[in-house]
Amino acid sequence: MAAEILSQLVVLVLAIALGFELISRVPTLLHTPLMSATNAIHGIVVVGALVIVLTAEDTLTKVLGLVAVFFGAVNVVGGFIVTNRMLEMFRGGSRRKRG
Amino acid sequence: MAAEILSQLVVLVLAIALGFELISRVPTLLHTPLMSATNAIHGIVVVGALVIVLTAEDTLTKVLGLVAVFFGAVNVVGGFIVTNRMLEMFRGGSRRKRG
Amino acid sequence: MALSTGTTLVYLFAAALFIFGIRLLRSPQTARAGNLVAAVGMFVAFVVTFFEFPAEALTLVLIAVVVGLGSAVGGVIAVRVPMTSMPQFVAAFNGVGGGAAALIGFSEFYEIQLAGGDENLVILLFIFFSILVGGLSFAGSVIAFVKLEELAFGGSVTFPGQKVVNAGLLVLVIALVVTVLAGGPAPVLFAAVLLALALLLGVLLVIPIGGADMPIVISLLNAFTGVAAAASGMALGNTVLIIAGALVGASGTILTYLMSNALGRPLSKILFGAVAAAGTGAAAGDGEEKPVTSGGADDVAATLAYDADSVIFIPGYGLAVAQAQGAIADLMRTLEAQGKDVKFAIHPVAGRMPGHMNVLLAEADVPAEKLFDLEDINDQFAETDAVVIVGANDVVNPTAREEGDNPIAGMPILNADHAKRVVIVKRSLSPGFAGIDNPLFYDQDKTMMLFSDAKQGLEGVTQSVKNQG
Amino acid sequence: MALSTGTTLVYLFAAALFIFGIRLLRSPQTARAGNLVAAVGMFVAFVVTFFEFPAEALTLVLIAVVVGLGSAVGGVIAVRVPMTSMPQFVAAFNGVGGGAAALIGFSEFYEIQLAGGDENLVILLFIFFSILVGGLSFAGSVIAFVKLEELAFGGSVTFPGQKVVNAGLLVLVIALVVTVLAGGPAPVLFAAVLLALALLLGVLLVIPIGGADMPIVISLLNAFTGVAAAASGMALGNTVLIIAGALVGASGTILTYLMSNALGRPLSKILFGAVAAAGTGAAAGDGEEKPVTSGGADDVAATLAYDADSVIFIPGYGLAVAQAQGAIADLMRTLEAQGKDVKFAIHPVAGRMPGHMNVLLAEADVPAEKLFDLEDINDQFAETDAVVIVGANDVVNPTAREEGDNPIAGMPILNADHAKRVVIVKRSLSPGFAGIDNPLFYDQDKTMMLFSDAKQGLEGVTQSVKNQG
Ligand SMILES: NC(=O)c1ccc[n+]([C@@H]2O[C@H](COP(=O)([O-])OP(=O)(O)OC[C@H]3O[C@@H](n4cnc5c(N)ncnc54)[C@H](OP(=O)(O)O)[C@@H]3O)[C@@H](O)[C@H]2O)c1
């Protein structure tokens, strides 16, 4: 078990370093879409919530897990669509005309 | 065992991605020192060689391991010193006058 | 909970898609593709989880319903929300994510207690961390949403002793965690209390922050949710949660830093400034009536047509509200047809999100080479005949140059006041986002106010220029 | 070989130091600190390994001796080697690293065979990979070293059917690996043959590559060694090897790409160009004597003192060889004292490593703002009275502008030939690195050759300018 946590820790550290590097010098223009996209990506909690529901031994956990799945789904779907809408406008905006 | 390899694989992939990000836009000026510094860093094989020697069951492996340790030590020590010499010159070069 | 080889590989693939997606998001040309790539990663990770943990039909149905509901809610909101309300809905989506992380942490803790409470200390720490940070992010995002939608808590809400209360809460949290880890009684109850405290902390952290700083706070809360997701991933032993969460946590932190730099507001000042200065709050206007020069569309048109060879447009939030991007592009073309030199000066924080103006003007087919950043154009105002400020306020407010306590002190502004003539198109003398008065309005020699909705006002001016031309 | 918690954490710390070190290396101000940080990481990882795997005294003594020897050899070479021979010694250090990785792979394989040969397939694959890539990198680096030290294999060595031989070798390698994995006979022997083939491949890969492309090849081999180190880390289950190796493998690949772009030589052309064109090799001069205008120090001084208000210096490899950085700085100051405008044009690949000239001139206290990159200065030559080219050749060779097969075709060059007068200080008419003749020498109206060692020549000119001034 300890070995598993340790290798997770290594993964965690590397991913943090990678996260820092990925967003080094982005144009101001893209700050909001990037925030919005990463916002959608942390919707990955929906997977964690799913694991809780799928492995739950107790009803309370299952219910809480389902609430979390709901939350996560809102986060993911809403997040990606909003980001896409923002980015759509960068192309000259012929597709969608709502500002 | 398979689980261990898998988590190593995750680490490998993340480290590769990180390596790519780290060297995105470096000034030409620093290409050679960077090459030289990363050259020193892969001298980390000296640690692998050490592991071979320290865990060797057989004399042949031990000898090969020792050769590898020697190689690794040359790589590490030579690499870092050469890099340092190159970089020393960027500061106006009052310290060392050999070109 | 060691995962199967297949699942681990698929999770790794999903993580790689997230990384690649974020890479693509760094350039405007590839950003949409990047968003799509990340979404595919999400889908893949979601689907494979069902194979890893088989469940009975009822559970699957429940999940399907809940996911359907969540997607519908998220999707409908995301499609409907007007561009100008984006920040608060990003906050909302972020909040539910944080809430999910907190619930995951709590559920996992509960299950561990049911199974006998015997768990690795590090895992327990990560569980508490996800409850705490996730809960904080949830509550903070709710407050941010409420503030931005102007439902309540307008401006900076402070109360005496806020600092002491916050510090006390933190101590309490630490004490709670230590008690549980040391094997104290009623761990589940304690975890529930921890969650409650986290929510309270989230409220207290965000409530004193003024609206102008909200986008930065949202970005910070976004990073928090990432961190909470990574922590819950550590607790569950789930690689894709760890990687995606850590990516967002780290990149969100950097992004927050970049944004606060672009807005000229150091993070510490945003988070603790209002609390430290509790009570001093900037006055939103002193009630006294001061005289201004105001004119109609014809007056403005005359100024532009006869007195100006070079014109700089400064668009702001009001342009977005009035959907006047087409109208301003028309005016640009009309003036150019008369041989005038027209440029746009884009302040980095004009509007309500970075890039807001660029997005709007791109929509109206204003060529990108006509848009100039603050640093590139600020020296040119002195040689410019006329500046037309449309629905912008804070970004041209010379008060920012003054030292002191005002909410925009130190923010770089566009030097509109250096131009020979200034035209300001807005509906009234009411202040902008930062809630402070703008001395530029009252420079009667230089400034002409055109009190109008931005779209109608600009259309009137264009018409009038054409008639006069 | 699961590592203890302490060791894993220390390895992780060392890996973090490598990452942080590389970050610091990206900017000239912090680069030295970055190198130091990485070295500390290396030291930490090295030391903790002894705690993880205790050994008897004899082994420790042996290791101490070997490490001492290796450090001494590496250290002495590194301190002694002149700056101009850096590339070949970087190649040498890289080669031994690759050799070590290959030996690790081979030893690990041998131990596995001794223990019964029962091992995970993935591990075996990584072992073969480290033998193959490590061996290739070793042999390739040796050849690169030999070429750069001009010990043998000058120019591009090719033979008919080289492509076929290479392809055949590759097929053989794959066949070998498959045989062993399928449980064929004599696995250790096969591994040894694999190593031998890897060495052969390394030789064949590098031997056809001309000297001008060597730095890029060294960078590529550097990436290879990183990859081999990562593979051996996978085989040993050693995190720090995996991370450090992968970092170097990936960053080395990018760096190779960046360098080949800076030199205007796509990688595929470098690696396979010579083999494809085997036999066409560029002629190093046609033996025919062509007339040139040559002068002495006084002639050059007169040109500079009376005919030129603006002067551009173009330093090259010869400046480094002659250690004439101080002399050229003196001449600069002397001319400036006479009110002339002096600049330096730095070609990105002048000298023998990127940044070579910047390093040298910094050493001589030439202010950085006098150094101009190719793009920034190339338009100014036409308005410049005199250009003084010191020990440079390829970087001003107009042949590069011609289409065709010559080794520098397509490389951007400094437009020295656009200036009114050109002075070239070098010892003879012999060609530069690329081995091709330079038409600029023979432009008798414009060009004056000063046949001299760069240092003596420049000192003479400086003296003469002072006397005349
Ligand atoms: N870009 C970002 O990332 C971001 C994010 C959050 C906050 N902020 C903050 O937002 C502010 C942006 O400055 P800004 O100058 O763009 O905007 P502003 O200071 O908020 O001023 C906008 C002005 O537009 C006018 N307006 C509203 N509706 C209008 C309409 N239909 N037609 C014409 N005018 C209308 C308003 O005046 P009337 O009511 O009189 O018409 C208001 O004074 C800054 O304080 C910035 O810090 C920026």
Ligand SMILES: NC(=O)c1ccc[n+]([C@@H]2O[C@H](COP(=O)([O-])OP(=O)(O)OC[C@H]3O[C@@H](n4cnc5c(N)ncnc54)[C@H](OP(=O)(O)O)[C@@H]3O)[C@@H](O)[C@H]2O)c1
């Ligand atoms: N910068 C890099 O990263 C890098 C790396 C590897 C290869 N290269 C290649 O190296 C070349 C660099 O071009 P370059 O113009 O700097 O150098 P070059 O073309 O190699 O020419 C150098 C010239 O210096 C002269 N020289 C040598 N010793 C001298 C001395 N003591 N005093 C005066 N002159 C002396 C030589 O002529 P004499 O013998 O007649 O004196 C020679 O023609 C390019 O082909 C480039 O592709 C560059």
